Amino acid sequence: DIQMTQSPSSVSASVGDRVTITCRASQGISSWLAWYQQKPGKAPNLLIYAASSLQSGVPSRFSGSGSGTDFTLTISSLQPEDFATYYCQQANSFPLTFGGGTKVEIK
Amino acid sequence: QVQLVQSGAEVKKPGASVKVSCKASGYTFTGNYMHWVRQAPGQGLEYMGWINRNSGATNYAQKFQGRVTMTRDTSISTAYMELSRLGSDDTAVYFCARDFDGSGRYFDYWGQGTLVTVSS
Secondary structure: OOOEEEEOOEEEEOOOOOEEEEEEEOOOOOOOEEEEEEOOOOOOEEEEEOOOEEOOOOOOOEEEEEEOOEEEEEEOOOOHHHOOEEEEEEOOOOOOEEOOOEEEEEO | OOEEEEOOOEEEOOOOOEEEEEEEEOOOOOOOEEEEEEEOOOOOEEEEEEEEOOOOOEEEOHHHOOOEEEEEEHHHOEEEEEEOOOOHHHOEEEEEEEEOOOOOOOEEEEOOOEEEEEOO
16 A cells, blocks of 8 residues: 655644645655545545645645655645645555645644 | 435444445436545544445455445435444544545545444
């Protein structure tokens, strides 16, 4: 199985900050990567697919980049509703696998 | 609008089985895949596998092979996930999730989750 490693595991930030989360795959996955946001007690929400494609309805302050083994999710200007946990997911091969998550907390 | 509504919370004893349902509405159920993902309390997301809602074909993550069965009833637009020989480490919220684009790669709509508690 492909292992996905996210860093950091948590980050404290203020409203308006730029936040960057990284995800590394244990082997190359081309651009087959998604990012999800999950709030407590809720199901995850698809933000980005194919490494950099913004899902419909997702604010443009979210962006994704990378290919191969290294990927980044950037929130350009953190908003109060963005405090949540973010997961990357590789979509290159079965079984699909997730990173361990990054919790974005209020500073 | 697309909705996935799951069955309610379950409490099971070790060694028992649980069957979770996921009723879809707002789109053509027989298109592509339905996936199942679980999340232990305070932990990350763990992928279990998929069922092709049209053909009924399944593909399970190796960790769950032999213990999980995914089925569907197209007449009522409902998918099911049954997990047998439950242990305490199967305590988790179980989610169904619709395939985004028919590729079997991403999930765009999720059920609300079903908490399964395994306890003696």
